[in-house]
Amino acid sequence: MALHREHDLHRRRWGRNLGLGLTLGAFIALVFGLTIAKVQNGSQMQGYDHSYQPELDSATQTPRATP
Amino acid sequence: MSDIRADFTGQTGTGDAGFGDYVQLLKPRVMSLVVFTAMVGLLVAPVGLHPIETLAAIIFIALGGGASGALNMWWDADIDAVMRRTAKRPVPSGAVQAGEALALGLGLSGISVVMLGLATNLLAAGLLAFTIFFYAVIYTMWLKRATPQNIVIGGAAGAFPPMIGWAAATGSISLESVLMFALIFMWTPPHFWALALFMNDDYDKAKVPMLTVTHGRRATRAHILVYTVALVPVALGTAFTAIGGPIYLAVSLVLNALFLLGAWRIWRRDEDTARADHYAVEKSVFKLSLAWLFLHFTAILIEATPWAHALARLIGWEG
Numbered sequence: 001m002a003l004h005r006e007h008d009l010h011r012r013r014w015g016r017n018l019g020l021g022l023t024l025g026a027f028i029a030l031v032f033g034l035t036i037a038k039v040q041n042g043s044q045m046q047g048y049d050h051s052y053q054p055e056l057d058s059a060t061q062t063p064r065a066t067p
Numbered sequence: 068m069s070d071i072r073a074d075f076t077g078q079t080g081t082g083d084a085g086f087g088d089y090v091q092l093l094k095p096r097v098m099s100l101v102v103f104t105a106m107v108g109l110l111v112a113p114v115g116l117h118p119i120e121t122l123a124a125i126i127f128i129a130l131g132g133g134a135s136g137a138l139n140m141w142w143d144a145d146i147d148a149v150m151r152r153t154a155k156r157p158v159p160s161g162a163v164q165a166g167e168a169l170a171l172g173l174g175l176s177g178i179s180v181v182m183l184g185l186a187t188n189l190l191a192a193g194l195l196a197f198t199i200f201f202y203a204v205i206y207t208m209w210l211k212r213a214t215p216q217n218i219v220i221g222g223a224a225g226a227f228p229p230m231i232g233w234a235a236a237t238g239s240i241s242l243e244s245v246l247m248f249a250l251i252f253m254w255t256p257p258h259f260w261a262l263a264l265f266m267n268d269d270y271d272k273a274k275v276p277m278l279t280v281t282h283g284r285r286a287t288r289a290h291i292l293v294y295t296v297a298l299v300p301v302a303l304g305t306a307f308t309a310i311g312g313p314i315y316l317a318v319s320l321v322l323n324a325l326f327l328l329g330a331w332r333i334w335r336r337d338e339d340t341a342r343a344d345h346y347a348v349e350k351s352v353f354k355l356s357l358a359w360l361f362l363h364f365t366a367i368l369i370e371a372t373p374w375a376h377a378l379a380r381l382i383g384w385e386g
Contacts, residue, residue, distance in 0.1 A: 012085040019086030030123055034186055037119040 093133025108232025222255030
């Protein structure tokens with residue numbers, strides 16, 4: 001006799017865990033896809049991106065004249 | 068230990084719901100309407116999104132709709148248990164604890180709003196947040212148990228998805244998105260009152276002040292006719308805007324003629340006649356109303372295609 005009897009409870013838990021796992025997997029895939037889409041569009045994004053961009057460097061900006 | 072106890076009792080027990088029970092909390096049938104109308108709002112907008120952004124926007128709008136459904140089931144568990152139509156829902160049936168429904172609803176609300184904001188823009192996220200608030204708080208917690216106008220005002224919650232879809236694409240609200248909102252908003256009362264006519268016992272038992280309970284069936288029949296008459300100009304008028312066209316007009320003319328005929332038949336009937344044929348007319352009008360909404364939004368979607376534009380030019384619609 002098997003030590004661990006398969007019960008409806010176990011099937012439900014397995015289904016729940018599987019469903020949650022797949023949902024999280026789909027969410028990660030979606031966020032990854034979104035990231036790729038946003039980077040490809042390049043809209044409203046600017047950063048140093050491993051290359052120096054003087055317009056983002058506050059030290060190179062001319063200070064505004066105070067009245 | 069709990070496994071052995073489950074063997075003895077033979078009950079599902081709390082906290083051991085299947086994945087499907089949690090999906091049921093999100094009202095998948097309502098979600099399908101949300102997905103479809105939001106998708107139409109997104110696709111007919113003059114600004115196109117990246118396909119992944121479109122997919123994400125639709126998923127997060129649907130998730131927001133599902134979250135408000137879970138919050139509704141948490142709050143309404145007491146009346147759901149009384150009504151035959153809703154007694155098998157996960158909370159009243161005992162499959163899911165009310166607290167779990169609340170946690171799921173709040174969690175998904177946060178995720179869907181934040182993610183929609185990140186995927187598209189803040190206006191769309193704000194509209195989604197307001198929709199969830201409107202459905203869960205204004206409709207579920209307040210209007211539903213307070214006034215027979217519950218579904219008239221509460222219908223706004225179901226009308227927002229195409230507007231959110233449009234806002235996700237364009238970042239704005241315009242006449243076209245307001246018209247799509249108005250289509251669903253005006254359609255909701257006759258649709259639900261037709262349902263209430265053949266589900267009246269349920270609402271009566273649950274003490275929900277539906278129009279059938281507070282004002283009687285005769286008044287409800289009259290209201291269905293009046294609201295259907297009010298719906299027709301909104302539906303037909305949409306044909307002459309940027310999202311309409313000749314195909315939409317043809318579809319809308321047929322559907323509104325049928326809907327008006329159905330509403331008129333409901334108005335003419337008395338309760339004895341309706342009971343005798345088990346509310347056949349009311350049930351057929353309810354089904355027709357579902358087709359009415361689906362086909363109107365399908366026609367709006369078709370009007371956004373190049374073929375529909377070509378047809379419109381061919382017959383001089385735009386000229």
